[in-house]
Amino acid sequence: MATPEEAYMRIIPLDFGSAKSVPDSFVWPQASDEVHSSDGLTIPVIDLTDPNAPQLITEACQTWGILQLKGHGIPTKLMEDMESECERLFSLPTDQKMKALRSPGGSTGYGIVPMQSLFSTTMWHEGLTIMGSAIDHARLLWPNDYQRFCDKIDDYQKQMKALAEQLMRILFKAMSIPVKEVNWFDDPTNSSGCNLALQLNSYPPCPDPTRTLGLAPHTDTSIVTLLQAKTSGLQVFKDGVGWVAVKPLPNALIVHLGDFTRILSNGQFISVLHRVVVKPIQRYSVGYFFRPPMDFAVSPLLSKDLGPEQVPRYRSVTAKEYLDLKARHLEKAFSLIEN
Ligand SMILES: C=C1C[C@]23C[C@H]1CC[C@H]2[C@@]12CCC[C@@](C)(C(=O)O1)[C@H]2[C@@H]3C(=O)O
């Protein structure tokens, strides 16, 4: 298994900007799988200010595990600023971006995503992972002009955290789980341990989009992921249907459930399998990963009023244990914790 750095080196010889063709090492045969986009089938769109939002969100989580959210209250200006910060970051010269390279086994930094090291084929993608303050990476990327980036990232994370917590309360209520069951949730001191993460994604223009993939099929290791993207490229897998294209509505946020909610809900909610296809034009996305503290015991929070017959489908694991299983086995991690 290639180390992240070795895997990364498979990308550096290819300066995406000047690629005239897709090298064999980037070829994903499944990239040309048939996808639903013309038959009108798409993911639910819900307005958070709708009085029925909790019910609608719950249904979307049980049937799709993903939805587009309007009325979320995140300032449009802030979302646009994030898009332009992505543009400013990923249009830096490669050798400048390399100064913030994610170190092998490191959890933050520039370059490939952790799951890349599980595949022998390279994804048409570059990213920056941030946990907490972005200052360490920003100082490497822009030695004389890093404050603006850090301020935007801080503001964005603060807003996203508040929205993620609001959604969590809705989901926990739907699972009829008293929020007090997960003390880290309300405990302001502990919430700093929530190991939240921000992932900035760049999918450079691709000369032959049907030959490669931006991100391979995966589920997120989160409770919930809040994603912004201006253009299409995200596809979600729906059982019995196949790949369904997501067409982002202007200023809407894509909310998808991660593995931890599937475990907490004892399989009632879906952790949506998704992938990203690429195009001849540049695409950016920003994902906010809301995750519990590393030492939090993740197990089905069986609600009392769903009756004693509720059998936990998964054994209890700490978030750290599950992350390690996921990093090594990707989707197989679920079968490794099933009772
Ligand atoms: C906070 C996170 C969540 C990460 C790891 C870390 C930073 C980057 C995220 C992704 C993004 C791309 C898919 C994925 C599977 C990957 O390899 O990197 C995600 C992973 C996870 O959701 O497990």
Ligand SMILES: O=C(O)CCC(=O)C(=O)O
């Ligand atoms: O770019 C996208 O639309 C999705 C990105 C994603 O799945 C991720 O960052 O985990």
Ligand SMILES: [Fe+2]
């Ligand atoms: Fe994802």
